[in-house]
Amino acid sequence: MLCCLGLFAGLAVGSATGGPWTFIAPAAGFGFGLLGDMKLLRGDRKNNGSHGAGCCGVGHMGEEGADSRLKDPVCGKTIEDKTARYRAMFKGNAYYLCSFECESSFKDNPERYI
Ligand SMILES: [Zn+2]
Structure with missing residues (x-):
């Protein structure tokens, strides 16, 4: 409850x-x-x-669906935000990445991926 x-x-x-x-x-x-x-x-x-x-x-599965699943902006994979280890902040928004490689690619050049 x-x-x-x-x-x-x-x-x-x-x-x-x-x-x-x-x-x-x-x-x-x-x-x-x-x-x-x-x-x-x-x-x-x-x-x-x-x-x-x-x-x-x-x-709450249906209601959470939109918020709890996020897209890796680099490779397009779906990320579970609760378990995401790789995150980046850009212009006040949080982005979730699937791997260290995607995280560093994103941080190198965020504009390219959003
Ligand atoms: Zn990725």
């Missing part, structure tokens, strides 16, 4: 703030919410974690 609330709060804050916060705020809100959920679950072991899966495993 809390993870959903956090995500929505993050989305609201992110879209109001703009820039990289569009991605960071929902992720942070979701993370904090998830921590809250885990605390709740610890006090109610009968549910055995099923709540977490029902809450966020299925419910």
